[in-house]
Amino acid sequence: MLILQGVTYTHPNRDILFSDINLVVNKQDKIALIGNNGAGKSTLLKILAGVLHPASGIIKSEVQPYYVPQLFGQYNDHTVAQALGVADKIIALREILAGNVTDVHMTTLDDDWTIEERCEEAFAYWQLHDIDLMQPMRMLSGGQKTKIFLAGITIHQPELVLLDEPSNHLDIRARRLLYDYVSSTGHALVIVSHDRTLLNLLDTVCELSKRGITVYGGNYEFYAEQKMIAGEALSQDVKSKEKELRKARDTERESMERQQKLDARGKKKQEKAGLPTISMNTLRNNAEKSTSRMKGVHAEKVGNISDELNELRKELPDMDKMKMDFDNSSLHKGKILVTAKEINFSYGSKLLWEEPLNFQIVSGERIVVKGPNGSGKTTLIRMLLGELVPQQGTIGRAIVKTVYIDQDYSLIDNSRSVYEQAAQYNKTGLQEHEIKTRLNRFLFTREYWDKPCIALSGGEKMRLMLCSLTIGNQAPDIIMLDEPTNNLDIQNIEILTAAVNEYQGTLIVISHDEYFLGEINIVREIELS
Incomplete structure (x- = not known):
């Protein structure tokens, strides 16, 4: 239905947001697109919608996606019908019903005689009471604007729906309508959201990060479990690497101490043997070179292990670093x-x-x-x-x-x-x-x-x-x-x-x-x- 191959997006200042992104959306897929702020989730969704174009890569789509954006300010000067992309059809239908039957109106309507009826049904489902199609979008609240675009799904009946944070401005009743739609629909869905109740209704999680897209074949709870297992494994790797680093440093110290003792013992033997000064200097230089080589070998090993440990620590979650550390002494329970x-x-x-x-x-x-x-x-x-x-x-x-x-x-x-x-x-x-x-x-x-x-x-x-x-x-x-x-x-x-x-x-x-x-x-x- 929709395929991304090797997609890269760069900001206008030429900074790369993400690169080499591959994604396949099949019929009836229900995909959660998640990732940290700044990973590029909304940008990737706009690329899927055709609103933005990648710097490189291939996009193949068999369908025209229906896109519900996160922000609606760009529609404030539109009427509701214009925002939904049905204004011309509504005007043509009303003109025809008023007796003004022209080729232009008939072509514009394109035999879509139920367009106004579908709008009414969609508005009723999303509890958009007293909303007129010719009403300006700027007069609506954030929640009403979101529901207008969600109503557009029923009006247009697309095969692929792209939703960017759809529950952000919705109250609990409207969220439950959204959850019912997501659970029951046969449309393919790609949803960017932090609403974990919504994410648990989807059957695939795609995590966007600097490494690309990682696919988890389950809902958000499954994803969280897999991340927890991976996190525990990472913690064990960090502990093992810390232990390896301590052991390497101990070995380095013990080897250097042993070498220093051997050098000191060798120097005493040489002095007792009464060797000429030139021979003593040669032996001392050889001992110093040997010690230096040994020190370099150990330092390289310790450095490599330390670098590996730092890389592992970068992957650890930041949660444990952040403690509130309040002085709670003045709080009185039951007051x-x-x-x-x-x-x-x-x-x-x-x-x-x-x-x-x-x-x-x-x-x-x-x-x-x-x-x-x-x-x-x-x-x-x-x-x-x-x-x-x-x-x-x-x-x-x-x-x-x-x-x-x-x-x-x-x-x-x-x-x-x-x-x-x-x-x-x-x-x-x-x-x-x-x-x-x-x-x-x-x-x-x-x-x-x-x-x-x-x-x-x-x-x-x-x-x-x-x-x-x-x-x-x-x-x-x-x-x-x-x-x-x-x-x-x-x-x-x-x-x-x-x-x-x-x-x-x-x-x-x-x-x-x-x-x-x-x-x-x-x-x-x-x-x-």
């Missing part, structure tokens, strides 16, 4: 932090919630705030932070330290460098080298220290945020996370998960990512209707 009584809020005349909210938040709890898009989740968070006052009811808050981390990581000051951002949180008098040591631990090496924060990816900003909190040392009483996984790849989601699970304070999360919620041990829900 009442928030009491909300009959609270409600409105934008205009209509109240957000049908029933006023009543709840308490106790120190140490792990809570998710749930509800469809537009149900007021972020508004509730802002009330908990004290930024908004409820228009009905009351909220009582204990005086506590709260950290709010939104999906754009707004706590990061984009005008600062990476080092300046980290130093801003230095309340305990750490020396400069200690701050840089912490940055190194969170994968911000020397070349990052002077880099402006505005140039960082979502995953890098998340790691810098965690590092900054670690430098601050004292654990906040409450951490609030607003859609924390939206802009992260799987590796950075796992880093965030590990950090959150190490935190002992109160956690309040807005997220539609049910897999993530399960991994961070959420025990309570506040449901908004």
Whole structure:
């Protein structure tokens, strides 16, 4: 159906993003395309879609793929019908039905008499109520735009569908519609996503890295198991190589000590024998050359083993380096932090919630705030932070330290460098080298220290945020996370998960990512209707 052979893509500045990529997509294949941020997943998907062209390589396609992009800003000046590629047919159909039957309209319609009906059916399935085909795309939310393009699958009925982070802006109800489609469809699929619930519905995982594409014949859980097995084998290889290096260094030391003793013993014998000075010098030079050769042989062996060890260590995951290391001494389990009584809020005349909210938040709890898009989740968070006052009811808050981390990581000051951002949180008098040591631990090496924060990816900003909190040392009483996984790849989601699970304070999360919620041990829900 679609074949890539030896595909290479270069950036406009001629840097190579990936090279010699080979991929085969057959009928009814359901492929997950995964990889770390910057690996080129979205670029490769655009090449499959024909939106971008490779620098070299061969692309063979028997079908016209249907592509759902991750970002939709380029469609803001389009109508919904134009974005879906059906505007001309819809206009032609309406003109014909109004009695304006021309050859141009008939040719444009191309006997597609059910086009408007299919649009209505697709919109109904994706719960796009009150959306008009001639409505501007700029008036729609991110979730509505995603659902518009997903509806296009039903409208166009393609044989191959390419989806780039399709669940990013969807609430839980819309995600479940997406999961149902993926599970039941006979279309071939290639999906870029960090949504592990979605990835588990696919039967092949293709991992894109600097080494090319590695194919795993199973869903994400199978892939994760294989990676874990490979990781354990790699750890054993590292331990074995470390043992080999210690042994080589011991052998080198013992050999040199033994040679030094032999040289000293030989020198005494020569002195006792009363050999001429010229003979003594010759023997000494020979001994030094022999020692030098031996030293060189051992140094080369130790160097080779050390190089092999460093290469192996580069393959190890970075997770274990990143520890929050909070001082949790001021956290008190069971303390009442928030009491909300009959609270409600409105934008205009209509109240957000049908029933006023009543709840308490106790120190140490792990809570998710749930509800469809537009149900007021972020508004509730802002009330908990004290930024908004409820228009009905009351909220009582204990005086506590709260950290709010939104999906754009707004706590990061984009005008600062990476080092300046980290130093801003230095309340305990750490020396400069200690701050840089912490940055190194969170994968911000020397070349990052002077880099402006505005140039960082979502995953890098998340790691810098965690590092900054670690430098601050004292654990906040409450951490609030607003859609924390939206802009992260799987590796950075796992880093965030590990950090959150190490935190002992109160956690309040807005997220539609049910897999993530399960991994961070959420025990309570506040449901908004």
